Amino acid sequence: MGTKKREVRARKGQRTAVPGTPKHRPRPVQRGGERFRVVLVSPEIPGNLGFVARVMANFGVESLTLVGGCEITEEARERAVHAQHILAKARRVKTLKQALRGAALSVGSTSVFALPDQSLWRNPEPLRAVVPAIRASAGPVALVFGRESRGLLNTELSQLDMVYTIPTNEAYPSLNVSHALAVTLYELSPAVRAVPQPEAATAKEREALIERFDELERAARLPAWRIRRNRVMLRRLLARAGLTKWEFHAISGVLTRPAKQLKREQAARARPARRKARRRD
Numbered sequence: 001m002g003t004k005k006r007e008v009r010a011r012k013g014q015r016t017a018v019p020g021t022p023k024h025r026p027r028p029v030q031r032g033g034e035r036f037r038v039v040l041v042s043p044e045i046p047g048n049l050g051f052v053a054r055v056m057a058n059f060g061v062e063s064l065t066l067v068g069g070c071e072i073t074e075e076a077r078e079r080a081v082h083a084q085h086i087l088a089k090a091r092r093v094k095t096l097k098q099a100l101r102g103a104a105l106s107v108g109s110t111s112v113f114a115l116p117d118q119s120l121w122r123n124p125e126p127l128r129a130v131v132p133a134i135r136a137s138a139g140p141v142a143l144v145f146g147r148e149s150r151g152l153l154n155t156e157l158s159q160l161d162m163v164y165t166i167p168t169n170e171a172y173p174s175l176n177v178s179h180a181l182a183v184t185l186y187e188l189s190p191a192v193r194a195v196p197q198p199e200a201a202t203a204k205e206r207e208a209l210i211e212r213f214d215e216l217e218r219a220a221r222l223p224a225w226r227i228r229r230n231r232v233m234l235r236r237l238l239a240r241a242g243l244t245k246w247e248f249h250a251i252s253g254v255l256t257r258p259a260k261q262l263k264r265e266q267a268a269r270a271r272p273a274r275r276k277a278r279r280r281d
Contacts (some may be wrong), residue, residue: 036061036188038181039099039144041156043069048148049087050079051178057083059185064090065099069147096144096156104139108152108160109180111173124165131187133162143184145177198244205248206238212255219263 038056043049049072056064057080064086072087080087093099100106110124134141144160146152151174157163166175166183175183201209213234217227 035140036185037063037065037103037140037142039065039067039096039142040069040177041067041096041099041144041152042147043177044148046070046073046076047079048076048177049090050076050081050083051176052181053080053083053086053090055178055182055185056086058182059189061185062086062089065142066090066092067096067099068092068094096159099144100142100159102140103142105134105137105162106142106144106160107134107162107164108144108146108157109164109166109184110146110151110157111165111168111175112151113165124163127164127166127184127187130162130164134188143181145180148177198246201238201243201245201248205245206235206243209238209243209248209252209255210234212252216255216258219258 038052038061040049040052043066049066049070053064053076056062062085072090077084077087107130109127113124144152144156146156166180168175210231214227214231217230222230
């Protein structure tokens with residue numbers, strides 16, 4: 001057996017049915033629950049199924065429906081990493097109509113534009129323009145994505161309540177389906193989890209930092225007028241920067257050490273002068 005096959009087999013043995021490490025909890029921090037339903041129409045690349053499942057797990061969405069298309073292969077499971085439970089529960093139907101049953105709102109994405117007023121189903125709105133309407137939906141929302149090669153057909157778009165596009169570079173407008181899903185869920189999720197914010201430095205700590213800066217300047221024997229000017233500049237700079245406690249302590253330590261070193265050097269240089277003065281006396 002080759003090295004590559006042994007590595008693949010070892011990874012398969014380590015994989016769990018549901019995530020269970022502290023980093024990948026069995027249940028997302030904030031679950032999308034049944035609020036959103038991801039529908040893939042005729043997916044063609046098994047690996048993309050895995051990437052889609054992984055993105056869904058990132059944003060706490062677990063309902064995946066496949067309208068025909070490729071099978072969930074070992075490659076798809078490899079790409080899903082800790083989102084195996086989403087692939088295991090994926091529902092497969094034959095038609096888009098079946099996939100949309102029970103959805104209060106159906107929304108599809110496209111990167112292909114028609115000329116205004118020439119195609120009702122191919123005149124999408126920017127994603128951010130439709131986000132308020134999607135969030136306001138009274139029931140489950142079906143997020144529909146098309147084939148990797150051709151996207152959603154006109155006959156499929158005509159079955160949807162809304163069509164949107166993700167503005168991209170005109171020279172290469174088409175996104176991978178998992179990337180398009182990630183952007184969509186990011187815009188629709190106000191916050192999957194709160195990002196920890198560092199504790200801000202207090203006004204007293206900012207003043208202490210300014211004082212340490214003054215000490216360094218005095219040790220460097222800068223003129224008094226420059227120290228006064230720099231004090232005003234530094235106070236305004238720290239207010240704009242939004243200094244944190246960790247930053248206060250880190251910068252304070254950097255300023256304190258050279259100030260002490262300068263004072264020691266100045267004291268060492270002053271000793272011979274004092275000795276000479278004593279001898280003269």
